[in-house]
Amino acid sequence: MKTLRFTKMHGLGNNYIYVNMFQETILEGDLASLAVAVSNPYTGIGSDGLILICPSEMAPVKMRIFNNDGSEAKNCGNGLRSVAKYAYENSIVNETEFKIETLGGLVTAKLSLDEENKVNSVTVNMGNPILVPDQIPVKGFSHKDTIIDESVSFAENELKMTAVSMGNPHAVFFVDNIEEAPLHSLGPIIEKDPMFPDWVNAEFVEMVSDKEMHFQVWERGSGITQACGTGACAAAVAAILNKKAERDTDITVHLAGGDLIINWHSSGDVYMTGPAEVICTGEYVIR
Numbered sequence: 001m002k003t004l005r006f007t008k009m010h011g012l013g014n015n016y017i018y019v020n021m022f023q024e025t026i027l028e029g030d031l032a033s034l035a036v037a038v039s040n041p042y043t044g045i046g047s048d049g050l051i052l053i054c055p056s057e058m059a060p061v062k063m064r065i066f067n068n069d070g071s072e073a074k075n076c077g078n079g080l081r082s083v084a085k086y087a088y089e090n091s092i093v094n095e096t097e098f099k100i101e102t103l104g105g106l107v108t109a110k111l112s113l114d115e116e117n118k119v120n121s122v123t124v125n126m127g128n129p130i131l132v133p134d135q136i137p138v139k140g141f142s143h144k145d146t147i148i149d150e151s152v153s154f155a156e157n158e159l160k161m162t163a164v165s166m167g168n169p170h171a172v173f174f175v176d177n178i179e180e181a182p183l184h185s186l187g188p189i190i191e192k193d194p195m196f197p198d199w200v201n202a203e204f205v206e207m208v209s210d211k212e213m214h215f216q217v218w219e220r221g222s223g224i225t226q227a228c229g230t231g232a233c234a235a236a237v238a239a240i241l242n243k244k245a246e247r248d249t250d251i252t253v254h255l256a257g258g259d260l261i262i263n264w265h266s267s268g269d270v271y272m273t274g275p276a277e278v279i280c281t282g283e284y285v286i287r
């Protein structure tokens with residue numbers, strides 16, 4: 001019987017099965033089906049996907065993220081905070097500030113420790129948002145530099161969209177009342193609209209003030225989740241682009257699973273601060 005040691009962790013309820021690839025081996029061709037299998041709440045462990053904590057040639061550690069449909073994404077904000085906590089608490093790194101490689105590039109994580117030397121919060125410099133339509137990517141806007149408050153239609157619903165990539169693509173829609181956001185009805189339709197060649201993460205945002213917002217997400221490849229770190233970064237960037245918030249200012253994003261603090265510095269970098277938690281560890285039986 002072949003088994004795989006895992007740690008289940010979450011960042012504000014956005015939960016993944018983490019596998020330490022410094023110790024475990026999984027064939028590349030098995031990764032997508034393994035992500036689907038471990039994520040299944042009935043026959044697997046139950047999660048939003050699978051995250052691999054891997055050796056890197058450019059940094060002390062590399063993150064690979066697979067959604068629960070088996071698709072691989074280039075970035076995951078909640079995953080980065082969890083990988084940072086895991087790497088420190090399992091002595092993969094000994095520093096409290098270090099780089100993490102992602103398919104979207106290098107990011108820097110800075111840890112806050114409690115009195116027992118456990119990581120209670122992580123700030124990640126997520127780098128510059130990508131705003132160029134062809135690079136997000138979004139079709140039909142090649143003639144523009146950015147997509148800010150543009151009229152779009154999904155299933156005959158007219159919406160105003162701001163599009164941002166944080167290494168992965170996000171479509172942000174501001175609403176007057178988050179309780180009435182069409183997350184269930186339009187989330188899956190927006191995700192796979194032909195306008196988005198790589199599909200998209202869809203976020204609905206209600207501004208509370210210029211420093212606070214409510215947020216709901218339909219994640220590409222995973223559906224509704226409790227939180228999305230890259231989505232919270234994209235939402236804060238979108239709020240600033242729409243002049244609803246300001247740079248160099250902490251913005252509190254209220255997600256279903258709790259709060260993240262996002263700050264888009266005038267240097268261009270977006271900073272995300274929030275917690276990460278271990279749920280359990282175990283051995284998964286591979287069939």
Ligand SMILES: N[C@@H](CCC[C@H](N)C(=O)O)C(=O)O
Binds near residue numbers: 065075076077220
């Ligand atoms: N939950 C994540 C994002 C995970 C990847 C995303 N679903 C995608 O396919 O781009 C986060 O915290 O950022």
